[in-house]
Amino acid sequence: MRRLWLLFAQTVTVGLALWFIVASLKPQWAGALVGAARQSGQVTTTEVPVLQATPSSGAQASYREAAQRAMPAVVNIYTTKGSRQPKSPFMDDPLFRRFFGDQQDDQQFSLGSGVVVSPQGYVLTNNHVIETADEIEVALADGRKADGKVVGTDPETDLAVIKINLDNLPSITLGNADQAKVGDVVLAIGNPFGVGQTVTMGIVSALGRSHLGINTFENFIQTDAAINPGNSGGALIDVHGNLLGINTAIYSRSGGSLGIGFAIPVSTVKDVMESIIATGQKVRGWIGVEPQDITPELAESFGLSRKSGAIIAGVLKNGPADKAGIRPGDILLQVEGKPVTDTTAMLNLIAQLTPGSKARLTVLRRNQESTIDVVVGKRPKPRREERE
Secondary structure, three states: HHHHHHHHHHHHHHHHHHHHHHHHHHEEEEEEEHHHHHHHHHOOOOOOOOOOOEEEEEEEEEHHHHHOOOOOOOOEEEEEEEEEOOOOOOHHOOHHHHOOOOEEEEEEEEEEEEEEEEEEOEEEEEHHHOOOOOEEEEEEEOOOOEEEEEEEEEEEEEEEEEEEEOOOOOOOEOOOOOHHOOOOOOEEEEHHHHOOOOOEEEEEEEEEOOOOOOOOOOOOOEEOOOOOOOOOEEEEEEOOOOOEEEEEEEEEOOOOOOOOEEEEEHHHHHHHHHHHHOOOOOOOEOOOOEEEOOOOOHHHHHOOOOOEEEEEEOOOOHHHHHHOOOOOOOOEEEOEEOOOOOHHHHHHHHHHHOOOOEEEEEOOOOOOOEEEEEEEEEOOOOOOOOOO
């Protein structure tokens, strides 16, 4: 009797285990068995629960379509910088060259990424990727290579446009960064550490990042998608494969990704790119002042009741602002009716003005507001600085 009971218990245990496996892996089979049992009358009083996995609303199992759509338009950029050393008198000696080699050319190589934005061969990348290059080679995802020619650069946004001459070029579709929200899934595509084209995934961590000291004009998309050296100039795309930004910088103490990367939004990219393609440069407005943010300490010392605006700390002699009557200590409140919240907003608003046109500025002087018309000048090019 004991042996029969043990056999029964083992049979029930095995049966329940099989049922659990079927219900977990093939719930439709379990549902079919229950339906058949109901029809045969074997199940009459007890409902048998069936576990089914239902995808959550908006869930997406894979982003391969977005990656496959954008990857052909993301290129690898290899640059060469040759430095000529002073010629040694011993270099004319064949025996010396045999043992010590030809030391006349010392070439340095670097790599980055870029994005093809036009079938005509225009490629977007970072200015710091190509600014010191003597030679530029662009390698496409399909294996083709071509020499790149610099069309123009904009160091103040760290953007550059180069051109290659190849047929049947894939180009990326520009997205709308203004519609991006924190938490949206994004993909970063580039060539990190020269290992080859790589796709990483993350989310939009923040929007409108500024005051980072990376560029003069900053309005970064922050993401935790892994961005590493070699990704500079690559694409940040949305889940549809559209370009949201150009990857440009990371916050890192080790040189590798810590989950804080920055991309220039496509709105800025489009404006700069179109200007460079049309004129070879990005032209911005300028009035010749040195602004400073209003801090609580400055507000107290000046007896200010407001905490927004930009204090004019200095005025360039004979510059547009000086000729219009703006003086140090004035507080700039508005540019063409648009409010100035801080120095970053002021720089962006003035940069959008057309050189040679008149702009109406609202300033606060000795607690009294007044409007001043300024003839906008052309922002001078920044001095070229050597990057590490």
